Amino acid sequence: MIITEVRPFLLDRYLMVEIRTDEGLTGIGESGAWGFLEASRGALDHFGRYLVGKSPLLIEHHWQYLYRSTHFRGAAIMGALSAIDIALWDIAGQHHGVPVHQLLGGPVRDRARAYCHVYGTSRAELIDGIVAAKEQGFTAVGHLTPFLDTPREQPYFETEAQKIGRAIEAVHRYREVAGDGVDLCIELHRRLTPAEAVLLGSGIEGALPMFLEDPVLPDNLDEMAYVADKINVPIATGERMTSIWDFEMLLSRNAVQYVRPDVCLVGGISGAKKIAALAEARHVGVVPHNPLGPVSTAACLQIAASVPNFALQEFPTVDLAGFPAEAIEVDYAHDGRGFLTVPSAPGIGARLGPDAERIAPPRIPPLTTRLHLDGSVVDQ
Missing domain, CATH: 3.30.390.10 (Enolase-like, N-terminal domain)
Structure with missing residues (x-):
């Protein structure tokens, strides 16, 4: 062949x-x-x-x-x-x-616990998203920001007290709404300095988030290690990393408790499996990054099925709301109780639909970056 x-x-x-x-x-x-x-x-x-x-x-x-x-x-x-x-x-x-998971040593589980995305430009929308996720059976919610998903076209300004104080208050409010039956995956999108991340992390410990994702930019791994050493909330990071060597340096600094390899960025299933093994040696959990399409989810589930230290699978339900389901036929589904079934079909469990390229034409997102009220660039 x-x-x-x-x-x-x-x-x-x-x-x-x-x-x-x-x-x-x-x-x-x-x-x-x-x-x-x-x-x-x-x-x-x-x-x-x-x-x-x-x-x-x-x-x-x-x-x-x-x-x-x-x-x-x-x-x-x-x-x-x-x-x-x-x-x-x-x-x-x-x-x-x-x-594929059968070729990776066979499954260690037959379903993968998942978290769905929660978006909102107001606190009320984010809270409604948590409630909706619970009603759909999810036991974890992610992409959950304490800062709001504000449009990037809108200039940003808050005092430090407002920025950190409101964020801490928001996370505690999320916990009140979620109860203890839903884990909170708090997403910061790398928008804080190390000092700000320590303040925020210390302030939300009582809300018991499952993890704090990307509190600081990943450009300096020592900064992530600094934050991890100062707070008692687990850190999840790694979505921007592209190789096992990046993750080895992150893990060697004890800077992460949940690694977030993107199967579609770290070298595919081969790369993700190796990263999971590195993490396993340090009892670090694996939460595959997945803001992408159905093929990505199918590939991630092969890792979820075969990796002992898999913890949680990102499932972009909101992002895929406008994507025609018939464009990619998949062999997995949400079971209504917070888990995705593991594909059993030969291969990864995803196939191109017969009319996919006509019903899902290319749509390239524009380049946008948020600016501060003073005209400088803001990380969001």
Whole structure:
């Protein structure tokens, strides 16, 4: 069996790749370089020229060849490599007639606990989102910001006392609404300085959040370690990281209690499985990052099924509300009790629908960044 075509294509706001073989098997993958889809598509075209004519079953060899063939990497390159890796695992599973997790050592669980996204431009909307999640059966909510999902076009200003004080108050209010039957995954989107993160983290300990996600920018790992050492709330981070080496440096600093590898960015299923093993050695949980499309979720669930230290799966229900379900046919579902079923179909459990590219045409988000009232750039 050899690869005959590597075809990248945009589907709504997601970048996919199909890898076809001479035996009729087709694998699908997704790139996690969601801010730079055009650049990642170019990398897929480049990688595809190497893959055509090769066996799709030499997954690790192809991974090493593509990764080490260039001195330059980053999100666009690693998103492309991740998409290819996922698609190759999809083909391997179909070739052997088993779901991918069976090739990774077999399942350690038959369902994956998930958290859904909660959005809101007002405190009332965020609270309503928590209530709705409970009614849908979820036992955890995420993407839950204490700062509001304010439009980036709106200039920002708060005093430090307002910024931190209101955020602390919000998290405690979220706990009142959620009760103890719902875990809170508090999302900060890297918008605080280390000093601010310590103030906020100390102030929300009593609300018992499951974790505090991305309190500071990931550019300096020592800053994340500083925050982790000063607060008693677990930190989750890693969604911007692109390799096992990034995660090794993070873990070696005791800067994280829940790693957040993006399967579509860290080198696919191959990369995510290795990162999970690094975390397992330190009793650190795995919460796969997943703000993407249905193919990403299907790939994440292969990791969730086969990784002993899996903790929680991000499930972007709100983000996918406008995405036509028939564009990608999937072999998983929410069971109504806060869990996603693990795909049992051969491969990853996701297939391109017959009319997908017509019903989900490309939609590239514009470049936007929020500004402060004084005209400077704000992290949000």
